[in-house]
Amino acid sequence: MLQSAAYERRSPLLYFILNSGPLVCIELNIRDNLLCNFHASDRTFYVSTSSYIFCTSVNQYCINIEIKMASNLKGVYHAAAFGWYVFVVTTLAAKNGEELPPGIFVYGGPWKYLTFLNLLLQMVFFGLAAVNDLHHGKNSASTLNRCTDLMFSIFAFPVGMFVVVLFWTIFAYDRELVYPATIDAFLPPWTNHAMHTFVLPLVLGEFLVQYHAYPQTKCALATLGLVGLGYLFWIVWVYVSAGIWVYPLLGHFSAVGLVGFFCFNMSVVTLFYLLGDKLNSQVWKNRCNRY
Structure with missing residues (x-):
């Protein structure tokens, strides 16, 4: 039997077992041949070599399962979000051949609307993220991985948040200023929410499934x-x-x-960028990489 004082300094795993060793043994149903002995009076903890190897193997197995599940969840999330945006964009593109409200697609078509550009941005980002998931573990510092980090941090999150917040703020004040009622005959209500509402939960959910290395703020x-x-x-x-x-x-x-309104909008986008950086840091506290 080996006293764990020396092992505790070398292995974080043994430090974890020191505080929950008996529970681990009980949960593993090790009853006939108890491998761990714990004395609460003097906090002395003993562990045999075979027990250390066994607990290490179990711990590594659980970690591998957790990583696999997280990777699968991330892949499903990115693929589903990409599919959603493809559906929305193709639905809007199909409307181009129908009778349009006066002036809606005059000069530049949908390409002059920030809402449509944001949909394309989100679609491209989630598409690249889904492709990047297929290369998980091969090269975490790959060009594609850096590209998705930069696209999300600089554009997808702050622009997506800006579109949602500014649109519904103006819409609540006077919808005719941003989304005239005549459009309702052309675009059903669900497309309005697809363009201006569902963007929000999707970009926020990205923080929960994927860490993104943010660039230097000034750049x-x-x-x-x-x-x-x-x-x-x-x-x-x-x-x-x-x-x-x-x-x-x-x-x-x-x-x-117009200049003042533009400066105000850029200030709001800047705040959303800083908010994204803060959220990313809080959710993934153990990682702090920056380009």
Whole structure:
């Protein structure tokens, strides 16, 4: 018999068994040949070599099962989310041949709407994540893995959150400013929730199934700012070329008001990026990799 004082310093497993050794033995139904002896009076713990090997094997087996289950759950989640977005995007694309409300797809079609661009973004992200799951364990630092980390942290989460929160805030105030009632005859109510509601639980659920290494904050925010400027230029170009605003709300602003509204929106997106970084760190406290 070996006293565990020396082993405790070397093995975290024995430290765990020190605090729950008898329970482990009981749960494993080791009754006829008790391998662990625990004395509560002086906290002395003895374990035989065969017991240490046996408990280590059981512990490793449980860890392997847990990793396998987590990997399967992650793969199913990503594949299901990808399938959902493919269904929503193809449903919206099929509407292009039907009679449209006036001005809805004039100049640029659906590509001028942030909502549609966000759907494509989410679809691409979950598609890449599903492909990355197939390579699980081969190279955790692969290019594809880094790509999904950057896409989720910089774009998928902050943009997805922004679309949901801003849309429903304006919708609650006056839906005509962002989603006129005439659209209801063209798009059924479930598509509205598919575009502006279900995005939220899907991006939040991603934190529970997958750790993402966040980039340096200044680089991420600079990238977000450049993409935001690009979208602002695009919607102004649509207005100059076709004489219509992508969203009726924008027609109520002056030039200075548009700049202020854009700065406000970028501030909100920045807050969502920082929120995502915080949530990722809290859920996965034992990992802190950054690019």
